[in-house]
Amino acid sequence: MELTLLDKKQETKNVWSFYFTPPPPVLWTAGQFMVYQLPHEKQDVRGKMRFFTISSAPFENQIVITTKIDAKSGSSFKKALLELKKGETIQAKGPDGNFVIDSLKSNYVFIAGGIGITPFRSILAQMNHESKTAPPSKPLATHGNNQESKITLIYSNKDEDVVFKDELDEISKSLPGLKIKYLTGERIDRNTIKENVPDYQNCIFYISGPNSMVDSMMELLKELGVLEKDIRQDYFHGYDN
Numbered sequence: 001m002e003l004t005l006l007d008k009k010q011e012t013k014n015v016w017s018f019y020f021t022p023p024p025p026v027l028w029t030a031g032q033f034m035v036y037q038l039p040h041e042k043q044d045v046r047g048k049m050r051f052f053t054i055s056s057a058p059f060e061n062q063i064v065i066t067t068k069i070d071a072k073s074g075s076s077f078k079k080a081l082l083e084l085k086k087g088e089t090i091q092a093k094g095p096d097g098n099f100v101i102d103s104l105k106s107n108y109v110f111i112a113g114g115i116g117i118t119p120f121r122s123i124l125a126q127m128n129h130e131s132k133t134a135p136p137s138k139p140l141a142t143h144g145n146n147q148e149s150k151i152t153l154i155y156s157n158k159d160e161d162v163v164f165k166d167e168l169d170e171i172s173k174s175l176p177g178l179k180i181k182y183l184t185g186e187r188i189d190r191n192t193i194k195e196n197v198p199d200y201q202n203c204i205f206y207i208s209g210p211n212s213m214v215d216s217m218m219e220l221l222k223e224l225g226v227l228e229k230d231i232r233q234d235y236f237h238g239y240d241n
């Protein structure tokens with residue numbers, strides 16, 4: 001499908017969101033990705049194709065890509081994306097992917113490394129919207145109430161430039177079962193999990209971020225005795241050279 005650029009927004013020092021109008025109808029589930037083609041001049045070895053999560057939520061009716069762009073050492077694809085003008089188009093295929101919440105049937109721990117926040121932004125914005133319009137089958141409850149589903153988001157960043165922070169803070173005010181733990185310049189370790197999610201053995205884990213981060217979280221969770229069937233991963237290839 002052809003997506004037309006509506007707008008772009010600088011989220012932080014080196015992270016941008018690109019807003020596209022899709023040709024209707026595009027149906028997707030929060031957390032899914034699309035595959036994009038952007039032919040451009042002086043293409044480097046990484047080529048013209050990329051995967052990006054749809055960081056917008058389905059109710060928002062726009063396809064949004066949120067990505068890190070290093071203006072100096074970044075790929076030719078990212079530079080071409082940044083140079084795209086309003087009204088210009090990009091080709092996309094999908095949506096696809098199973099990094100989604102089918103129904104709220106458990107307690108969840110979302111672990112995001114940097115730009116790995118994109119699927120969680122989509123999932124939480126959609127949940128927040130639905131909790132106001134149509135109550136989910138199993139409502140979210142406040143932390144401390146074990147009757148209903150809870151979500152803990154552990155969001156780790158290298159510095160204070162945290163993508164979607166204001167928005168996530170707003171969502172956490174109106175989505176009662178959501179607790180957010182921000183980490184800056186610290187590694188997520190056994191204590192982070194135990195302190196923030198005391199009942200971690202009864203949770204389903206979703207991990208999203210660069211490959212090396214997802215792999216190290218997998219190791220950590222396995223050491224803590226979390227079963228593989230209770231862990232889902234979203235690998236953001238291309239950030240570990």
Ligand SMILES: Cc1cc2nc3c(=O)[nH]c(=O)nc-3n(C[C@H](O)[C@H](O)[C@H](O)COP(=O)(O)OP(=O)(O)OC[C@H]3O[C@@H](n4cnc5c(N)ncnc54)[C@H](O)[C@@H]3O)c2cc1C
Pocket residue numbers: 033044045046050051052053054055066067068069070073074075076077078097115118119234235236237238239240241
């Ligand atoms: C399912 C899925 C969902 C994803 N969702 C997202 C998302 O929502 N947001 C997101 O940002 N990414 C996402 N990714 C990752 C995305 O597809 C890119 O791989 C990633 O953004 C890196 O982009 P890039 O290759 O353009 O490199 P850049 O981001 O430009 O650079 C990353 C690093 O690679 C180095 N580099 C760049 N070009 C080259 C080159 N030619 N040779 C050697 N080194 C180079 C840079 O110096 C930098 O250190 C997703 C991936 C998957 C599989």
